[in-house]
Amino acid sequence: MPELPEVETIKNQLKEKILGKSILDIQINLPRLVKAPLEEFKKEVLGAEIKDIRRRAKLLIFDLSNGSSLIIHLKLTGQLIFEDGKQGVGKPHLIYIIDGQKLYHYDLRQFGYVKLVKTEKVEGLLAEENFGPEPLGPDFTKEKLRQLFKERKKGKVKLILMDQTFLAGLGNVYAAEVLFYAGIHPERDISKLTEEEIGKIWQGIREILKAAIEKRGSSVDTYVDTKGEKGGFIPLLKVYGREGKPCFRCKTPIKKIELGGRGTYFCPICQT
DNA sequence: TTCAATGTTTAGAC
């Protein structure tokens, strides 16, 4: 499932390829994905030039030349593929024809969406979501994280890290990886974290996300980049999906528990 | 056949 590094990868690749190009046609095979009246959606999108592509949290935002923007959420299984001959998983639900080439939007489980909004309203909508800071942004300092934990007061650290209103962009995979990096048990209460542990969490967030972006994301499940290729970070995952396999640090089998309804992987020795 | 997987939203309990 696309989390921050995967969405960032898609954004970077699409920027290279379709910035300044126009959407000449669109084929909508699954209307449910489009959160706007279809006729209006078509009318707004057709002929529009893609002026900018942005990311906030796990959202992808296309700013069009006519004052409208598309807000895309890929949720669990969304794929945006811009390469002839590369097939995604399932059937393409939306096909954008962009200056002769095709951008395929797949979404096997159909949880994702495309919203149509006025570009000037995008900021307001994002504000309504109450997203936390961007983990790779300049204002997300170690001090900021310490302050955020203090304001939140209590809660299990993994759930807090995955809370998009606390910090934007971490999902189940990267939250688990960050906590392994920091040597912290996913169920630890944030009120009991030491200064040093907060420092390690902060460092883990920054380093792991940056490394994952460099590898074009990871993700289990169906994630691929816009070329239809799997992310290169999968082999670097330390705990996610490794139940029963030896911890890279101490060889103890990785344990899996359920936390907040989500599969949670950790090393019972290294993470306390 | 049933269940787990997954991100997010929503409803309800305490």
Add this chain to the structure above:
DNA sequence: GGTCTAAACATTGA
């Protein structure tokens, strides 16, 4: 109000 849980969404694969 914060905090937690469970269900819902859709689909596949074990």
